[in-house]
Amino acid sequence: MDRVGVIAERLPSALVLPRATRAGLVVGSGLLCAAAFPPWDLGPLAFLGLVPLFLALEGTSPGQAAWLGYAGGLSFYLAAIWWVINTMTTYGRMPLVMSLVALLLLCGVLAGYTAAFAWLLVAGQRRLHLPRAIVPLVAAGLWTALEFLRTYLFSGFPWALLGYSQYQQPTIRLLASAVGVYGISGLLVLVNAALAGLLAWTLRPRGEAGRFCEVLVPLGLAAVAVLSTVGYARLLWRDPTGGIPIRVALLQGNIDQSLKWDRGYQTAALDIYERLARGAVAEKPALIVWPETAVPFFLRRESELTLRVHRLAAETGIPMLVGSPDLGDDGFLYNAAFLLGGDGQIRGRYDKRHLVPFGEYVPLRWLFFFLDKLVVGIGDFGRGRAATVFSLDGARFSVMICYEVIFPGEVRQFVREGAQFLVNITNDAWFGRSGAPSQHLAMAAMRAVENGTYLVRAANTGVTAVVAPTGEILAETRIFTEAALVGSVRPRQTETPYTRYGDLLAWTCLVFLGAYVLALLRSRRK
Structure with missing residues (x-):
């Protein structure tokens, strides 16, 4: 035996x-x-x-x-x-x-x-x-x-x-x-x-x-x-949302990851997004959302390319949420999202707070020197500080960049700060044709349920989607295609129990785990 x-x-x-x-x-x-x-x-x-x-x-x-x-x-x-x-x-x-x-x-x-x-x-x-x-x-x-x-x-x-x-x-x-x-x-x-x-x-x-x-x-x-x-x-x-529906256009440029940071491809990439944005105008959206770093240059630095982006918002008269890297006043690089008003002026900015290890920075670089190339593009990014809430026609929304959306407590913080609907911008091109883009969407959909909010998602190569407060995916695109998806959201009016009390159950279980471990240690001494 x-x-x-x-x-x-x-x-x-x-x-x-x-x-x-x-x-x-x-x-x-x-x-x-x-x-x-x-x-x-x-x-x-x-x-x-x-x-x-x-x-x-x-x-x-x-x-x-x-x-x-x-x-x-x-x-x-x-x-x-x-x-x-x-x-x-x-x-x-x-x-x-x-x-x-x-x-x-x-x-x-x-x-x-x-x-x-x-x-x-x-x-x-x-x-x-x-x-x-x-x-x-x-x-x-x-x-x-x-x-x-x-x-x-x-x-x-x-x-x-x-x-x-x-x-x-x-x-x-x-x-x-x-x-x-x-x-x-x-x-x-x-x-x-x-x-x-x-x-x-x-x-x-x-x-x-x-x-x-x-x-x-x-x-x-x-x-x-x-x-x-x-x-x-x-x-x-009960559905926590109400009020007048807000039309949102979500752009999916399908820019190849190998070309995304190529300076010679910047004009071509901007051409694609301008065409998609102008095509979506006929649907009369109140907001046009571009994916994470859709603009692969510094939006606050004056150049012909940045002027094109500002001019596009002014000519269409539609506010645009644009993903772009940014060189902060402190000298650090940030993965940012800018809200351009219908006049083409920058009305707000959010800097990504939860960075991807080995994707946006390399922890313990001296030890993981061989992984340096995983930081795609222009180098390590700095961490944002504020849980920014933007205003749009009387409604308030917040944006999560890339995998920030997989952290329940951090998303809840945006809603506690007053966000009435959520926006997730991401670049999932580096996942390739795998289950990862859908896994990422599944986690984003759960944030909509937890907080009783609509969630809209613009992804460079997909999956771009509109998610209801029930978690139902109302509309979505196929991966690795160009698309402009237009959907409607209603602002959140009340709080869900999760938004109000947060991870109370999880914290209770964590306390239980601590007591459980102490009991095991005591039993071993006996």
Whole structure:
């Protein structure tokens, strides 16, 4: 009998599985969860995807559980964010081998959270003697806390949080307006753990199965959680928007990333955006939105190209939100968005605050000197300070640049400052033809639900989209095409519970995690 079997014998009602079976279960779990995300979009699988992982953890030691959790997390991230290789080889000009190593390092770090989750859960069962009936609830709390930590630790990388898998599920995604995307993740883990408990109970020998109430209680909790979500969506949720609709035109220039920063291509790129903008005028928009760094030159420096942009706004008489790099008064470069009035004058500016590591700056450059080329274009950018809110015909809006939109708390801050609808400008060209542009859109859509606002999105190569406060994607473009998408938004009038209280659930889970770790440390001393 192997060590796992010996440990299982010491645990009451433990499910004994061969080592190879456990390995297969955790890898399968990772792949099932990845299939719930774009480009596959099999969202309902997320309610079952973690069941194999929970089964594999049955009867293991904390150390073994950590390795199993790590393997499951690694398989998930390799399947979900494999597109990083294309970004580094095509646009970072890194050798394929080095790109593979970088992908493995990134996925390895992210898998550490899954390993920590598995270790904590099993350690609690063994050292704190957690009753089986509350294990699913504990699992949901631990998972939620660790996802929350992943959003902030080391600059944060909350890509592919489990809750995002439900962005196409109308009823489930509305839960985010109350408890954020973290609450949806917790719900999914609770259901998975409860189902895994039921399956494990049926697989154990009859004499060792344990009491059915140990299975019934978590199943009941999961059922109540799901039914409460449905009830909230059907009975309590109200559209927070109202007033006169505002027409917004979103431009998608489809500028090749390899040409984007080429000085010789600046005029041609501006020609494309001017043509798209003038074509959209017939739809009578109140605002025309250009993507991130659509103007690849300094808009505040006078030149023939900058004069063309100002003249375009003045001739059409339509305010324009234009993405452009900017040389600040402090001498730093900024990834900025400028609001031009209908007279062509600059009416406001927002500087991106949350920069992309290795994309807009290189942390610890002395150590990662070989990644310097990933900073595309003109060098490292500085960090903006203010959560700017722009005014437009009596309505207020804020802009998030690129992956700022994947940070729930930062987007909520804009709404708390008074934004009534949200704008996301981005350049997803460096993702290539992968699931990443749709993954990025899914996260943006969840911000609309959380804050009860319309969200419009202009992406250089797509996906450009209009998202309703329900999270429904009302209109979207195909990737790698030129397009001018026009849609209507209504200003937000009231606050959602999430906007008002923020990540209260996630903070509660984080406090629980701290108390849980302290309890484990105390039990070890005893």
